[in-house]
Amino acid sequence: MKIVVCAKQVPDTETKVRIGSDGKTIETSDVNYILNPYDEYAVEEALQIKEKQGSGEVTVLSLGPERVTSAIRTVLAMGADNAIHIKTNDTYLDSYAVSTALSEVLREMEYDLILMGKQAVDDDNVQMGPRIAALLAIPCVSVVTRLEINDGHLVAEREVEGGVEIVEASFPAIITCQKGLNEPRYASLKGIMMAKKKPVEQKTVEIAGAKLSTLKMEYPPARKEGKIVGEGAEAVPELVKLLHEEAKVI
Amino acid sequence: MKTYNAVDYFDLNSLLSEEERMVRNAVRQFVTNEVMPIIAECYEKGEFPMHLIPRFGELDLLGANLPEKYGCAGLNNVAYGLVNQELERGDSGIRSFASVQGALVMYPIFSYGSEEQKDYWLPKLATGEKIGCFGLTEPDAGSDPGSMLTRAVEDGNSYILNGSKMWITNGTIADVAVVWAKLDGEVRGFLVERGIKGYSAPEIKRKYSLRASVTSELIFDDVKIPKVNILPKSRGLKSPLSCLSQARYGIAWGAIGAAQACYDEALNYTLERKQFGKPIASFQITQGKLVKILTEISKAQLMTLQLGRLKDKGVCKYTHISLVKRNNVEMALETARTVRNMLGANGITAEYQAMRHLCNLESVYTYEGTHDIHTLIVGSDITGFPAFK
Numbered sequence: 001m002k003i004v005v006c007a008k009q010v011p012d013t014e015t016k017v018r019i020g021s022d023g024k025t026i027e028t029s030d031v032n033y034i035l036n037p038y039d040e041y042a043v044e045e046a047l048q049i050k051e052k053q054g055s056g057e058v059t060v061l062s063l064g065p066e067r068v069t070s071a072i073r074t075v076l077a078m079g080a081d082n083a084i085h086i087k088t089n090d091t092y093l094d095s096y097a098v099s100t101a102l103s104e105v106l107r108e109m110e111y112d113l114i115l116m117g118k119q120a121v122d123d124d125n126v127q128m129g130p131r132i133a134a135l136l137a138i139p140c141v142s143v144v145t146r147l148e149i150n151d152g153h154l155v156a157e158r159e160v161e162g163g164v165e166i167v168e169a170s171f172p173a174i175i176t177c178q179k180g181l182n183e184p185r186y187a188s189l190k191g192i193m194m195a196k197k198k199p200v201e202q203k204t205v206e207i208a209g210a211k212l213s214t215l216k217m218e219y220p221p222a223r224k225e226g227k228i229v230g231e232g233a234e235a236v237p238e239l240v241k242l243l244h245e246e247a248k249v250i
Numbered sequence: 251m252k253t254y255n256a257v258d259y260f261d262l263n264s265l266l267s268e269e270e271r272m273v274r275n276a277v278r279q280f281v282t283n284e285v286m287p288i289i290a291e292c293y294e295k296g297e298f299p300m301h302l303i304p305r306f307g308e309l310d311l312l313g314a315n316l317p318e319k320y321g322c323a324g325l326n327n328v329a330y331g332l333v334n335q336e337l338e339r340g341d342s343g344i345r346s347f348a349s350v351q352g353a354l355v356m357y358p359i360f361s362y363g364s365e366e367q368k369d370y371w372l373p374k375l376a377t378g379e380k381i382g383c384f385g386l387t388e389p390d391a392g393s394d395p396g397s398m399l400t401r402a403v404e405d406g407n408s409y410i411l412n413g414s415k416m417w418i419t420n421g422t423i424a425d426v427a428v429v430w431a432k433l434d435g436e437v438r439g440f441l442v443e444r445g446i447k448g449y450s451a452p453e454i455k456r457k458y459s460l461r462a463s464v465t466s467e468l469i470f471d472d473v474k475i476p477k478v479n480i481l482p483k484s485r486g487l488k489s490p491l492s493c494l495s496q497a498r499y500g501i502a503w504g505a506i507g508a509a510q511a512c513y514d515e516a517l518n519y520t521l522e523r524k525q526f527g528k529p530i531a532s533f534q535i536t537q538g539k540l541v542k543i544l545t546e547i548s549k550a551q552l553m554t555l556q557l558g559r560l561k562d563k564g565v566c567k568y569t570h571i572s573l574v575k576r577n578n579v580e581m582a583l584e585t586a587r588t589v590r591n592m593l594g595a596n597g598i599t600a601e602y603q604a605m606r607h608l609c610n611l612e613s614v615y616t617y618e619g620t621h622d623i624h625t626l627i628v629g630s631d632i633t634g635f636p637a638f639k
Contacts, residue, residue, distance in 0.1 A: 014253045070268065077272060186280055189310035189323035189333070192272045 001056040001149070003046040004109065005080065006102060006116035006128065007039040009064055009071035013121060024214045025092060035071045038117025040184035041177035046115050047079045048182060049149055057081050059109070063101055065090045069200070076195035077187035083200040084109075094212040095123075099131035101205050106136060111172055113154070118143045118176040129176035139169040142176040252518050254282055256339070256510045259548050262555055266328070273329040277336035280309060285340035290600040292462040296455070298343065298423070299462065307378030311337070311348055313356035320360070320372035328558035331503035338504030339511045342610035343463030345504040350419045351375060353496035355382030358428050362439055362481035362489055371426065371441075383424035383451075385415035385442075385468045386490045393623050393638070396487055400431040400470065402440060402480075409433070409480065411440065411448075411473040417617070421451040421466025428481070429468065430490045439481035439489060448473040459613040495568045498575040498618050499561065502554050505578035505614065508607045509547050512582075512589040515603055516540060519593050530592075539588050546581045554578060569631040576624035583611040 011017070011031045018027040035043075043060070050056040060075040062068050063086040072083045086101055093101075106114070119126040133140030145164070146157035156167050159178060187195075229239045243250045256278065263271065284305060292299050306312050315330035316322035325333070338345035356375050359367055374380040391398045400413025411431055421427070427442045427449075442449055448471040453464060481489070517540060520531035530536050557574050560566035586608035590597040597604050615621050623638070630636040 070272075073268060073272065077276075186309055187272065187276050188308060189273055189276065189314055189325060189329075190318065192269055192276060193318075193323055193325065195272075196269060 001049060001053055001112045002110050003049060003056060003058050003113045003115060004106065004111045005039070005042050005046050005058060005060050005075065006114065006132075007043065007060050007062045007071055007075050008036045008117070008120045008122075009033045009062065009068045010036045010120055010122040013037065019217045019219065023216055025217070028090075033067055033070065035074045036117050036120045036122075038119060038121065038177060038179070039075075040117075041179065041181045042115035042117055042175075043075050043078050043080065044182045044184040045147060045175075045177060046113075047185070049113070049147075053149075059084065059111075061102065061105065062086070063093075063098055064088055072200060073192075073195045074187060076198045076200075077191040078185055079191060080198075082198055084203055085200055086203050086205055088207060092210075092214070093207065094210040095125045095127040095131060096211045097208045099128055099135060100208045102128075103132050103135035104205050105203055106132065113149075113172060114138075114174045116174070116176055118178050129174050133174045136172075136174075138172050138174060140174040140176070141167050141169055143178045144175050145178050145180045147175060147181065254278070254286075254339070254511070255514050255517075257513050257517075257544065257547060258551070259544055260552065262551050265555060266332075270326075270329045270332060273325060274332040274336060276309065277311065277333050278339070280305070281336050281340040281344075285337075285344055289341045289344070289462060290603075290606065293341070293343075293606050294461070294600055296457070296461045298347065298464050300423070302344070303347075303378040303381065305378075306348060306351075307376065310376070312376050312378060313352040313360075313372065316352070316356055316360050316372065316376075320356075320368060321376040322356070322372070326558075327499070327561040328555065331500065331554065331558045334500040334503040335507035335510075337507065339507035341462050341606065342504065342508060342614050343460045345500070345507070346419050346460065346463050349497050349500045349504070350384055351378075351382055353500055354384035354493050355426070355428050357496045358384070358439055358481060358484070358489070358493045359441075361492065362484040363441075364478075364482050366478070367441065367481070375426075380425040381420055381423050382426045382428065383418050383420040383466070383468075384490075384493065385418050385421070385427050385429040386494075387417050388414060389416045393620060395430075395490065396437075398430065398432060398437070400429070402431045402433040402438065404433070405474070407477050408474045409440065409477060411442065411470040411475060413470050415468040417454070418451070418466045418468050419460075420464055421468050422453040422464050424451065427451070427468055428493075429470070431470075433480075436485065437487045437490065439484035440475060441479040441481065442468075442470070442473060442475055443479075446473055446475065459609045461609075491568075494618055495571050498571050499557070499566075501614060501618055502557065502571065502574040502578045505575075505582035505611070506547065506550055506554060508611060508614075509543070509550070509578075509582040509585040512586045512604050512607055513540075513543050513547060516543065516589040516592045519596070519602075523594075536592065539592055543585050543588060546585065550574075550578045550581050567631075569628050572619065572624040572627040575619065576621055576628070579611060579614050580621060583608070583615055586611055 012034045020027045046058045058080040060080045060083040062072050129140050141156040143158050144156045148155040153170050158165050229235045310323040314323040314325045318324040359371050402409040402411050425444050429440045429442050450469045451466045453466050520536050521529050523530045589604040626637045
C-alpha cells in the first residue's frame with residue numbers, strides 16, 4: 001500500500017507566542033519548530049499499516065520554507081521511506097493556497113491512502129483533509145480514532161458528539177488523525193542516522209494567491225488574579241457562597 | 251511539571267549537526283516522558299527502573315557509538331556524549347546503567363573480544379536482552395587497580411577464577427560480567443556468565459547515593475570458566491583503562507546534564523518564589539549564584555564539545571578526558587549543592603531534583619577515577635612526574 005503522510009512543521013507548543021511588529025504575524029526569530037503533534041499520529045498509523053502488511057511505502061509530503069527540512073527528517077527518522085518537500089518562501093499561506101499546492105503534487109503521485117493530523121496546532125484551521133479530498137474528489141474521514149484496513153476498503157471510527165461513528169470508505173481516501181488513534185513512536189538513534197540517507201525530493205509549484213488575509217492579531221485579555229477564600233473545611237461555606245453569587249457557576 | 255529548558259547560553263546548538271541535534275532531542279524527550287515521572291520514587295525506594303531497559307534498547311541508547319554491524323547506532327562521539335548528557339539530566343543512575351553497558355561491557359567485547367564473542371554478545375547487549383557489568387575495582391584495590399588480587403589459573407580447557415570485586419554497577423542484574431584478573435601476572439579480561447558455579451553477585455544495600463542504580467559485590471570462589479571466555483586481545487592494565495576512558499568521556503557529558511537540570515530548577519524556583527514581596531531571583535545574592543552556575547556550565551559545555559570533536563578526529567588523549575571529567579563532575583556537584591541551598595527547605599524534598607543529583611554526584615565524583623586521581627593523571631602529563639608511582 002502506498003501511503004502519503006502530509007506533515008506540517010509548527011511552532012513548539014511550549015513557545016511563548018509574541019506578535020510581530022506588523023501586528024499581523026507572529027514573531028518567529030526565537031521560535032523552536034516541531035512536527036505538528038497530530039501529524040505524529042498520522043506517521044505512526046502509516047508505519048503500523050506498512051509493518052502489518054509487510055510491504056508498502058510511506059512518503060512524507062511537506063510544504064514550507066527551508067526550515068521544514070527538520071520536520072521531514074523527524075518523520076524519516078521515525079521510519080518513513082522518502083519525502084517530497086514543496087518549497088515556499090516564509091510568508092503565511094492560507095488553507096486554500098496550501099491545499100491547492102498539495103493537491104497539485106498529489107495528483108502526480110500514486111497513493112492508496114493519505115494520512116494527516118486532524119488539524120495543525122498553529123493556525124487551527126482544521127481544513128486541510130476535507131479541502132484536499134474535495135480537490136482530488138476522493139473520500140475523507142476526519143477526526144479518526146481507530147482505523148482498520150481491509151481488502152479494497154477501510155473502516156474508520158470517528159469521534160462525534162456523545163459517541164462514535166463507524167464509517168467505511170473505498171481507496172484512495174484521506175484520513176485525518178485524532179489523539180488516541182495510536183501511541184506515536186520515538187525516532188530511534190538508528191532511525192535518525194538512517195534518515196540522512198533517505199531521498200528528499202524538492203519540488204516547486206505555483207502557489208495560488210491567498211483568499212484570506214489577517215487584519216490584526218491581539219493577545220487574549222489578561223486573566224484576573226485569583227482569590228484565596230480561606231483554608232480547610234471552614235472555608236467551604238464561603239467558597240460555595242462566592243461560587244454561587246459572584247462567579248455564578250453553581 | 252514545568253517544561254525542561256536545557257540552558258545553552260552560548261548557542262552551542264548551532265555547532266551541532268542536524269543528526270546530533272535530533273539525537274539529543276530524541277533522548278531528551280524520552281527522559282522527560284519516561285524517566286522524570288518515575289525517578290524520584292525509584293530513588294526513594296532504592297530501585298533501578300528495570301522496565302526501562304527494553305526501552306533503552308528500542309531507542310538504540312546502549313553502546314550507541316559502536317558500529318551498526320553489531321546492532322548499534324554507529325553515532326559519532328559528540329552525539330554519543332549528548333545521549334549521556336540527556337540521560338544524566340534524568341538521573342546519574344540511569345546514565346550509569348547505559349555507561350556500564352556501552353562503555354564498560356560492549357566496548358571491551360568490541361575491542362578485545364573474538365569475532366564469536368562480538369557476534370554473540372553485542373547485538374543482545376544493544377537491545378537490552380542481556381545486561382552486563384564490569385569488574386575491575388576490588389575491596390583493597392581502588393585507585394591502584396594494578397594491585398588487584400583476583401587471579402585466574404589455567405586448568406586444562408578452563409580457567410579457575412578466585413577473588414572478589416567491589417562497587418560494581420549492575421552486578422546483581424548482570425547476565426555477563428567482564429572481569430579483570432591476573433593470569434600469570436598479567437591483567438586479562440574474562441567473560442563470566444550468570445549462574446555459573448562459585449560466582450555470586452550480592453547487592454550492596456543501604457546507600458545514600460545512586461539509589462536508582464544497582465551496586466554489587468562480585469565473588470568468585472573457584473569459578474571454572476571455559477577458555478573461550480577470555481577476551482583474547484586484552485593485554486595488561488591498559489585494556490581495562492581504555493574502557494574507563496570511554497566511560498569517563500560519557501561521564502564528562504553526563505555531568506553537564508545533571509548541572510543543566512539543577513540550573514533549570516533553580517531559575518524556575520527563584521523566579522516564582524516570593525519573599526519580601528518580590529521574586530527571590532530579584533535579589534543580588536540569588537543572581538550572583540545563578541550567574542556563577544551559568545558561567546561554569548557554559549565553560550564546561552564549550553570544553554566538552556571540543557573534547558568530543560577531538561575524539562571524533564582521533565586525537566583526543568586520555569589526559570584530555572581526565573581533565574574534563576574532573577572539571578565537569580566537580581562543577582555539577584557544586585551546582586547541585588548551590589541549587590539545593592537556593593531552594594531552601596524545599597530543596598531537601600523529593601519534589602525537587604537538586605538533592606537527588608547532589609547525592610548522586612558524590613558517587614560520580616569518586617567513581618571512574620576519583621577527582622584526585624584525575625588531578626594526578628593530568629599533573630603527571632604536564633610535569634613528567636607521576637605522583638602515584
